[in-house]
Amino acid sequence: MLSVAYSAEAKHLNAARLAPQPERLEELFCAVPRESFEAGEGVFWEGDQADHVFKVSEGVLRVFKIIADGRRVITGFLYAGDLVGLSLKDRYLYSAEAVTPVRLRRLARKPFAEALEKWPDLRPQFFARVCDEMATAQDQMVLLSRKSAEERVATFLMLLARRLHGCHPIGRRIHLPMSRLDMADYLGLTIETVSRTITKLVARGVISPEGRHDFAICKPGKLLALCGDGDSYEDTIDREPKMRQAIWPH
Amino acid sequence: MLSVAYSAEAKHLNAARLAPQPERLEELFCAVPRESFEAGEGVFWEGDQADHVFKVSEGVLRVFKIIADGRRVITGFLYAGDLVGLSLKDRYLYSAEAVTPVRLRRLARKPFAEALEKWPDLRPQFFARVCDEMATAQDQMVLLSRKSAEERVATFLMLLARRLHGCHPIGRRIHLPMSRLDMADYLGLTIETVSRTITKLVARGVISPEGRHDFAICKPGKLLALCGDGDSYEDTIDREPKMRQAIWPH
DNA sequence: AGTCTCTGTTACACACCGTCACACGATTTA
DNA sequence: TAAATCGTGTGACGGTGTGTAACAGAGACT
Numbered sequence: 344m345l346s347v348a349y350s351a352e353a354k355h356l357n358a359a360r361l362a363p364q365p366e367r368l369e370e371l372f373c374a375v376p377r378e379s380f381e382a383g384e385g386v387f388w389e390g391d392q393a394d395h396v397f398k399v400s401e402g403v404l405r406v407f408k409i410i411a412d413g414r415r416v417i418t419g420f421l422y423a424g425d426l427v428g429l430s431l432k433d434r435y436l437y438s439a440e441a442v443t444p445v446r447l448r449r450l451a452r453k454p455f456a457e458a459l460e461k462w463p464d465l466r467p468q469f470f471a472r473v474c475d476e477m478a479t480a481q482d483q484m485v486l487l488s489r490k491s492a493e494e495r496v497a498t499f500l501m502l503l504a505r506r507l508h509g510c511h512p513i514g515r516r517i518h519l520p521m522s523r524l525d526m527a528d529y530l531g532l533t534i535e536t537v538s539r540t541i542t543k544l545v546a547r548g549v550i551s552p553e554g555r556h557d558f559a560i561c562k563p564g565k566l567l568a569l570c571g572d573g574d575s576y577e578d579t580i581d582r583e584p585k586m587r588q589a590i591w592p593h
Numbered sequence: 594m595l596s597v598a599y600s601a602e603a604k605h606l607n608a609a610r611l612a613p614q615p616e617r618l619e620e621l622f623c624a625v626p627r628e629s630f631e632a633g634e635g636v637f638w639e640g641d642q643a644d645h646v647f648k649v650s651e652g653v654l655r656v657f658k659i660i661a662d663g664r665r666v667i668t669g670f671l672y673a674g675d676l677v678g679l680s681l682k683d684r685y686l687y688s689a690e691a692v693t694p695v696r697l698r699r700l701a702r703k704p705f706a707e708a709l710e711k712w713p714d715l716r717p718q719f720f721a722r723v724c725d726e727m728a729t730a731q732d733q734m735v736l737l738s739r740k741s742a743e744e745r746v747a748t749f750l751m752l753l754a755r756r757l758h759g760c761h762p763i764g765r766r767i768h769l770p771m772s773r774l775d776m777a778d779y780l781g782l783t784i785e786t787v788s789r790t791i792t793k794l795v796a797r798g799v800i801s802p803e804g805r806h807d808f809a810i811c812k813p814g815k816l817l818a819l820c821g822d823g824d825s826y827e828d829t830i831d832r833e834p835k836m837r838q839a840i841w842p843h
Numbered sequence: 844a845g846t847c848t849c850t851g852t853t854a855c856a857c858a859c860c861g862t863c864a865c866a867c868g869a870t871t872t873a
Numbered sequence: 874t875a876a877a878t879c880g881t882g883t884g885a886c887g888g889t890g891t892g893t894a895a896c897a898g899a900g901a902c903t
Contacts, residue, residue: 408731411823414739418731431724436731460713473723474681480730481658481668481686487737488781489664492860523881531738533861538882555881573661742890773851786890788852805851805899 368468369424371458372398372448380441387428388438395449397427402445403520406437407528417529419479420521422506429473442521487531490571495530496540497569500550504560515560516553544569618718619674621708622648622698630691637678638688645699647677652695653770656687657778667779669729670771672756679723692771737781740821745780746790747819750800754810765810766803794819 365371377400380386386397389408404421418437421427427447430436459465486495503517519526523534530537544550549565550558560566615621627650630636636647639658654671668687671677677697680686709715736745753767769776773784780787794800799815800808810816 408735410735410739411821416735416738418734430727431720432728436728463710470681473727477680477723477727477730478682478686480727480734483734484668484730484737485658485660485666487734488666488778489660528738534881535862535883536860539860542882571661571664783891784851785853785892789890792852 364462365458365465368426368465368472369398371455371465372450375448375450377446377448380445380447382441382443382445384441384445386439386441386445386447387435389435391435393428393430393433393435393452395428395451396455397439398448398450399423399425399427400446400448402447403442404439404445404447405442405521405525405529406439408437415528416531417525418483420525420529426472429469429476442525492530492532492536492540493543493569494571495532496526496537496544497549497566498572499526499530500544500558500560501566501570504563504566515563517550517558517560519556519558614712615708615715618676618715618722619648621705621715622650622700625698625700627696627698630695630697632691632693632695634691634695636689636691636695636697637685639685641685643678643680643683643685643702645678645701646705647689648698648700649673649675649677650696650698652697653692654689654695654697655692655771655775655779656689658687665778666781667775668733670775670779676722679719679726692775742780742782742786742790743793743819744821745782746776746787746794747799747816748822749776749780750794750808750810751816751820754813754816765813767800767808767810769806769808 380402386404387393387395399421401423404425404427405417406419406421406427407415407417409415420442421439427439428435459469486498490498500517503519504515507517521529523537526532527534527537532540541550544566545552547565549560549562549569551561552558630652636654637643637645649671651673654675654677655667656669656671656677657665657667659665670692671689677689678685709719736748740748750767753769754765757767771779773787776782777784777787782790791800794816795802797815799810799812799819801811802808
């Protein structure tokens with residue numbers, strides 16, 4: 344199963360460990376075939392032996408934990424380009440399911456780890472990924488700990504807007520591929536509260552619906568203000584596209 | 594400033610980069626003198642140039658973020674042995690202050706990073722640290738997202754009990770060095786709710802106060818049940834002391 | 844001792860959000 | 874076509890936790 348579907352990356356025909364030095368972490372995944380998952384299908388489960396690292400190439404994934412009474416907490420949504428399973432425990436810390444139809448590439452830990460050992464240039468990139476994940480987790484803690492329902496929803500919309508901003512430099516449109524329940528479990532709210540809050544934002548003209556899962560941002564400034572991030576040093580202007588190169592290890 | 598105050602570690606008299614290969618990550622910090630901070634004093638601030646990595650050797654630190662209206666979110670408490678500032682951004686993601694009088698060792702990023710490059714055996718340990726931090730953050734998200742006030746406080750008490758458990762294998766006593774406000778900002782509650790909830794736990798005989806900042810756990814089983822972690826695969830029995838060695842990179 | 848300050852506790856009214864219930868539209872099934 | 878199912882929106886209602894208090898205790902200081 345060493346054949347590669349994606350011909351543009353055909354220069355890496357061999358298994359990752361035999362390939363020439365990759366410049367980018369993502370290239371490690373080019374050597375393995377893509378797998379497909381239907382919407383709702385599980386990729387791995389919390390507590391499973393954590394044998395693989397994944398790279399999403401299409402679609403959206405949700406990662407979540409379940410606690411007593413079946414309460415679910417979605418700790419993140421993962422989009423194309425994101426890596427999953429980097430947390431270096433022997434077992435997965437969370438479960439992962441496809442929100443939309445998903446295509447991803449799976450790499451066993453061993454070759455992944457060996458690649459990191461072998462090519463030091465990859466390590467800063469890897470650190471940067473883990474670091475971003477940590478930063479995101481911290482922001483989420485802030486959201487869950489101290490933000491109101493409205494601030495949570497606004498923050499979520501801004502998050503998605505920024506994410507799409509990467510693809511569509513213009514365009515104030517957001518697409519919400521996940522259900523209201525997913526949003527609720529991500530934001531620490533209920534579906535009803537999410538629904539009502541969105542309705543309220545629409546009523547105020549901050550956003551405007553274009554179907555159930557698409558919205559236009561009519562007042563970006565207002566939406567940003569509603570996030571409640573009136574925060575220390577973070578500037579209001581869009582930061583430059585995320586540096587994927589870690590600052591250190593030098 | 595190469596002299597070392599702590600004579601028991603005098604074998605590492607030189608700067609970390611010149612020292613013999615350390616077996617443990619912590620040893621990197623032996624070469625630098627300890628600094629002292631009074632209770633309430635700041636160590637570094639969110640947004641500061643992240644030039645240093647710290648190891649707490651005595652006392653307790655709180656790390657936190659501030660958002661609009663001065664709302665504060667404490668993302669963690671750090672005890673002796675914990676490392677701070679590992680997140681690999683160019684700027685600190687959070688601020689750090691001393692809860693109690695604190696002594697810590699500070700290492701510039703450069704020698705720290707160089708040590709990681711030079712001695713591959715240290716990398717798994719470093720990964721393990723970051724990974725633990727990630728796992729803790731996830732648990733905290735669960736707590737903040739879906740747990741009731743009582744479950745939050747119970748979880749917090751169990752956390753501290755387990756932490757002290759490392760030092761005192763027996764003894765069902767917990768010491769809360771931080772104020773109720775700190776607890777509240779960590780648990781996403783208000784001081785009043787924290788206070789009320791503790792009172793309730795005392796009234797039910799689950800814990801019993803021994804001064805404002807010390808409690809005895811009278812019914813450990815009950816307290817554990819109140820945590821709401823009735824969770825999938827996590828066993829009820831105490832896990833073996835945390836592995837500090839990462840499973841991989843092998 | 845007496846006073847001041849700081850932290851923690853308790854009380855009560857209120858707000859936000861969760862719970863429960865049902866309606867609506869879209870899609871699937873009989 | 875009718876019925877069922879699912880995701881979603883909206884309303885009424887109530888509970889958990891909040892906010893504003895006042896109060897109690899423990900130290901620190903004169």
